[in-house]
Amino acid sequence: MSDAVQYYDYLHERKMGDWEYMFWHLTETCPYCGTPLNCIKSVPYGYDGEYGKELASNEQTLAKLIAEICNTCQWWRVVELISDDFWKSGHSFGHYTHAVLKTTTIDSASIPLDALEDYLKNNPDKVYNIHYKKMEELACSIIREQYMCDVQLCGRSHDGGIDLLMIVGEEITPIQVKRRMSPSRREGVSVVREMMGVMLRDGYRNAKVITTAEKFTYDAINDVSKLLASGRADTFELIDFGMFMGLLKSRYGNQKKSYLDAIPLLLGGFGTI
Numbered sequence: 001m002s003d004a005v006q007y008y009d010y011l012h013e014r015k016m017g018d019w020e021y022m023f024w025h026l027t028e029t030c031p032y033c034g035t036p037l038n039c040i041k042s043v044p045y046g047y048d049g050e051y052g053k054e055l056a057s058n059e060q061t062l063a064k065l066i067a068e069i070c071n072t073c074q075w076w077r078v079v080e081l082i083s084d085d086f087w088k089s090g091h092s093f094g095h096y097t098h099a100v101l102k103t104t105t106i107d108s109a110s111i112p113l114d115a116l117e118d119y120l121k122n123n124p125d126k127v128y129n130i131h132y133k134k135m136e137e138l139a140c141s142i143i144r145e146q147y148m149c150d151v152q153l154c155g156r157s158h159d160g161g162i163d164l165l166m167i168v169g170e171e172i173t174p175i176q177v178k179r180r181m182s183p184s185r186r187e188g189v190s191v192v193r194e195m196m197g198v199m200l201r202d203g204y205r206n207a208k209v210i211t212t213a214e215k216f217t218y219d220a221i222n223d224v225s226k227l228l229a230s231g232r233a234d235t236f237e238l239i240d241f242g243m244f245m246g247l248l249k250s251r252y253g254n255q256k257k258s259y260l261d262a263i264p265l266l267l268g269g270f271g272t273i
């Protein structure tokens, strides 16, 4: 039985129009399945936020946040209402955010990359269970960001033992990705020699091999050292499990904001569902 992974799909966030602001609460059922919405959070609070400057100093701005979820299909919405006094000044507006909470499994070939990354961040050992295609996509995305370059996914139809092509200007670096299913397995010399064959055949001076195995064998490392010493290649990078996870984790710092960050008051709130 594979681990279940939950993620938010179809996230929409927008400002509400005046009429919607006044009547949003009239829809109290899920738009997908009609189930009455379950209110999981309702936070009235005083607010002197970014729009406060437009108001006179003696005016009190109030905001309210309501979070509701459909217990049948996991659709949810968060409504933030900000108002000083709509009828007096018209300074009222709202933010409307909604999405669907979906569940998939870690070995799914269709799990969104964002959800997979989030999950692996907290469960690195689960990389052994992910779909090999997802491992290639993940490696592609990580290398692209790490080197700020174009990386192409070659796919299974590409012959010649290359999974990815990293492109920096005129220079092309072939990358082989191995999603091993066990941490104890060491990545042997064969994958390294296969890559050397590709380099010789296609005239590449650089290469990378990425594996989920914990380490490369001595023979694999030794062959790479000899190749580099001979001057017939410029770089040949061996990226093992630890290094791969390091790259994966290092990118979270500048990751685009997560769904939960979009609704800070709910941090912890969804954990109690």
Ligand SMILES: [Zn+2]
Pocket (backbone or CB within 6 Å): 030, 031, 032, 033, 034, 035, 070, 071, 072, 073, 074, 075
């Ligand atoms: Zn529903």
